[in-house]
Amino acid sequence: MQVFKTSHGRDALGFLAMAVTLLLIHTLVRDHFYRSVLLQAIIFAVAATGMTLLVGFAGQISLGQNAFMAMGAYGFAYQVQKFGLHPLFALGLATLLPTVVAYAIARPILRLSGHYLALATLALGSAGYIFASRWTDVTGGLDPGILDLPKFTLVSAWGGDQFFPLAALCLMLVTGLSLVLVHSAIGRSLHAIHTSELVAACSGIQVERTKAAIFALAAGCAGLSGALYALFMRSFNASSFSIMISIELLMMVIVGSLSTVWGSLIGALLVTLLPHALEHFESAKLFVYGTIMTLVVMFMPNGLASSLYGSLRQLVTAGRKA
Amino acid sequence: MSQSILRLDGVSKTFGGLKAVNNVSFEVERGAITALIGPNGAGKTTLINLITGVLPQTSGSIQMNGRDISRLGPAQRVRCGISRSYQTPQMIRGLSAIDNVVVGADLYSDFAMLDLFTRPWRVRRDNRAAQVAAHAALTQTGLPSSLWNNPADALSYGDQRRVEVARSLAQKPALLLLDEPAAGLNPTETEDLGRDLKRFAHDGLTVLLVEHDMSLIMSIADRIVVVNFGEMLAEGTPQEIQRNEAVIAAYLGADPLDTPALSSEATA
């Protein structure tokens, strides 16, 4: 079929499949627990998509996304609780806040690369967590945190779970925008920047501006994810935004794919589901993550899912020839 | 006399205590093929990096079409019409051969990040235009179309060179800077390269190439600039340079310039 041949075609089909899948989940999955877990995956997938663009495509390792998620979450809660703003409006502003902050600090930060960038963003993320836990006037700190945000209801007459469609739509939006981005000149420039900033600049790419823009975009995704999280949990505290969240996001990208948008969805799903699938996982989680990350880096530099997918294709091609 | 498209005036570059380029001045004639030669370590690649804005010069000025570009960064210099290739082909990982060339054509794309949110449908039109330009550029370099969709870093060395030249052409440059384009090519490929370059010049493109391959240079260069130890040694037509004693001495008597087979007999 022609549509499978071009990557545009495949991505469009994938997008359609994703929409259908989300619709099916919403209508067919009734069990509260499963819905909850899937919602968590969806919420994190929003942040993971931004992370894939930043880390996978542009090659900028950021370990401070937890701070942007926190900004989104607390920003949302603040607007709703202190100003009584409509949740959709609050969602939008809560996404905008970390985007603007990220764009403002992007240039000095992104002059760093490699280890220095990772450590600088880790430092910022760590500092962000400290602020979230100590600035109790605004955030409520670790105890009690933010309490009793209202349940999301767009139209009270409809009843039922109205949050799932909202989260699903947000994910579709973020995924759609990312797919368009990847197929555009900007997407290609990310590949160039990742390969060599020198070659990118000598190809006419405005390297600093592009890096700042993608950093801001990833921060916006994280902020949206954080705001959705706040809306979903309705009560939360600073412990949800520790450095471990940044690490988990990195895991999602590594496990999924460092080179496709779909990979972040897979990664988010796997990383969210894993603790529920394996008993006693919580206590071994860190060690397992570390081992996976180490092994993947050493043996599968394209990311786990991508490498598996690649091996699968090879098997299929070999099988076809036989 | 044609106007000069590029002009270096007293350009110097110091790294710490080392003077890599010292007071170099020369002009590049529009529509001509100029060769920059010199022994290894003479500062040729540094000069290319200075011209393309990768390195800021310590002193002196660089002018393009009469306009001082000394303060501009690399991306801006590309917009002034300068395009370059590298000593070893730099393929952008993760992109196919044709997409690598499209990156060159993307110079003319005006798709900004905000457009993603306000008019994402523009991407289609943008990509189509870039594809057409990439198509044309690749055809000019003779890369077989069966290879166009292959990952660029999986191509052979010679094909990667073609992709790189195509990427430069897609930028529709006025001045093409080539850093040792014949390196690693066999004699037949070198002849093809010479033919291509002559064709580009004939179509109005100015070419400045750094090269060691004397046969290539002798057959296609209109003017030659010789540098040694970061300083200007000589400048002139191939015949003048062949006879220049300082140049011959600089090459330590190894005289590829004197060999009859490499005299200014035109091939192509």
Next chain:
Amino acid sequence: MTYFLQILISGLVIGCIYGMAALGFTIVFNATRVINFANGEFLMLGGLATAAVIGAEASGWGTVAAVLVAAALTTLVGLLMQALAFDKAKSRDLQMLVMLTIGITLMLRGGASIVFGRSVSFVNDFGGFPELDAGGVFIPPQGLWIALAMMAVSLALWLLFSHTTIGKAMQAASMEPRAAALCGIEPRHMALLAFAIAGLIGGLAGALMAPLAPPFYENGIALGLKGFAAAIAGGLGNPIGAVLGGLLIGLVESLSAGYGASGYKDAVSFLLLVAVLIVRPAGLLGKLQVKRV
């Protein structure tokens, strides 16, 4: 005034710890050009191992044994880190190396949480010194141990680098790897030695720090960040700078805790790290250039 001096003293004490952490970064960086994210985990493991051996009961030789065991453990971990992971991943590009160090950090952190548990441990002061009181300014005996250790480590390193063949070989390899290789200096061995030293010093620092800051499996990242901040502030690659940087970070932290909001003291060090990286990445004494386009 006594308050100020007290703050100064505690800043210098903790600064010695950070200095030792910074030395780990610096020595490994010099030998391998890698910034070992996981360096902070050596301190974390040192503290936890010490706590595991002697529990909350400190007794003269028991404490010595605990410290030795802790240091031996972390040295071993350092050796394994290089031999099993870094050595194999040498050819990977920079982004992969960064993620490798993160992966190793997580493995150690996770491993520690499994082996040593997830509760905070407590270790008593090592004792041995009388409590000193200089006109109202209290000098903790643990602080004296730490200062002594810092001086011993500095002396040992100085002797190593300037008076032993192998130390000089390490220096040569870090300055000119290819020339050193041509002289028969095997970069792998130098790397192993560097990681072993970093592990040893880190474990020692963690053990000494245990009475002051209760060992906990989550401590590693913060300690690593502060150690790295110290290494950068003093100039990455310069061992003297590492020590000075450590003292600086310690003082800054102590001052901000004593005169500002103590809950935020860690954040001050972290933000200082970012500031130094952006503004003056060469630090006080170093020559490192941050890569730009």
